[in-house]
Amino acid sequence: MADAVQEPWTIGRCLNWTTDYFERLGVPQPRLSAEWLLMDATGFDQKIQLLMKHDLPLEKDELARIRHGIERRVEGEPLQYITGDTQFRKLNILCEPGVLIPRPETELLVEYVLEYLDRNVTGWVKPKPERVSLPWNAEVEALRQAEEAARAALGQAEAGDGEEDASHEGEPASPEDAAASPEECVNVDEGDASQPEAECGAPHRQARVIEIGCGTGCISLSLAAERPGCVSCVATDISPAAIDLAQRNRARCGISPEVVDLRLGDLTGPVRPEERASFDVLVSNPPYIPTSVLEAIPHEVRDFEPLLALDGGEDGLAIFRRLVSAAPYTLKQDGLLACELHEDALEEAANICINAGMHDVEILQDLTGRPRYVFAHTG
Structure with missing residues (x-):
């Protein structure tokens, strides 16, 4: 990318140069990496904008930013740390070194927890969209007949003198034109932002969730954002850097501290005495990589993300065992423990839950079909 080249960048x-450069150096996902860096440098938030404006010259500060990003990516640094954010479900989450990067697997953990809460606690029901349609009744039939009569009269006039009757000028050509266009006669898209937000069904009660090891805060913030008024969370982390970042993400997402209460401390340590046995769900994505496996994980994870958030001990279940022990004192009767774990540890995790007297123990799969989550209920 020498400045001596006269051709404008x-x-x-x-995009093409960066992709080719990454390919030669063996950078994972070279095209995607180049797109992310360019979007970060230009401020675009969609890849289609890069294609639509591929002839747009880059400003000096944009070139400097992407050069710096290329250097960091070649060293193996994760894209999320370079750009400073990532998408997690419906939220844009700040990311920075020292705090674990949210993963797609954890997005599905949130989905499973929401399904449980909807079914068993909150009674959340997404309202059906309002139907916008023509009143296909006697009035419409009368309109149709009147239109046919008008067409017949017009045809007779044309046959008589070949001149168009001015009284028909501007009349609709069909009943659909008179009332609404075909596009206006279909159900309103459920995703239409103009429609009211879904609300808790009635009767319902607010769910209380505790998240252990919140990191960026993505789990608790997603639960609260996607079920406004229905879910409140206490989220803990032993890392001051994680709590600081989660607080900034909470502000970024416009969620109040009363809805997502972030607390510094070890596991359930920050739970207050009066809050014991008051939570419907304990959810966690704890450190779960077995120590022996850490050397085999990708360089950009092993050498850049915090070991504290990765190392799960000899079998990957060191923190999980402590969560199972804490569950009866944290959850209500029949409360749910929901954890994301290493795929090779799920059977042992299920046995730990059963031996602890928990019931309805389930192993759930991720989107690739691998065992990834254990759900279990307190007695």
């Missing part, structure tokens, strides 16, 4: 040229 357009978005398209920079």
Whole structure:
């Protein structure tokens, strides 16, 4: 990317050059990496914008930013740390070194927990969209007949003198035109932002969730954001850097401290005496990589993400065992413990739950079909 080259560095040229450079150096997902860095440098939030403006020359500060990003990516640094954020479900989450990067597997953990809460606690029901349609009744039939009569009259006039009756000028050509276009006669898209937000069904009660090891805060913030008024969370982490970042993400997402209460401390240590046995769900994505496996994980994870959030001990279940022990004192009767774990540890995790007197123990799969989550209920 020498400045001596007279050809301007357009978005398209920079994208192609960066992709080729990453491919030669063996950088994982070279095209995606180049797109992320360019979007970060230009401020675009969609890849389609890069394609639509591929002839747009980059400004000096944009070129400097992408050069710096290329250098960091070649060293193996995760894209999320370079750009400073990532998408997690419906939220844009700040990321920074020292705090674990949210994963797609954890997005599905949130989905499973929401399904449980909807079914067993909150009674959340997404309202059906309002139907916008023509009133296909006697009025419409009368309109149709009147239109046919008008067409017949018009045809007779044309046959008589070949001149168009001015009284028909501007009349609709069909009943659909008179009332609404075909596009207006279908159900409103459920995802239409103009529609009211879904609300808890009635009767319902608010769910209380405790998240252990919150990191960026992505789990608790997603639960609260996707079930407004229905879910409140206490989220703990032993890392001051994680709590600080989660607080900034909470502000970024416009969620109040009363809804997601972030607390510094070890596991359930920050739970207050009056809160014991008051939570419906204990959810966690704890450190779960077996120590012996850490050397085999990708360089960009092993050498850049915090070991504290990765190392799960000899079998990956060191923290999980402590969560199982804490569950009866943290959860209500028949409360749910929901954890994401290493795929090779799920059977042992289920046995730990059963031996602890928990019931309805389930092993759930991730999107690739691998065992990834254990759900169990207190007695």
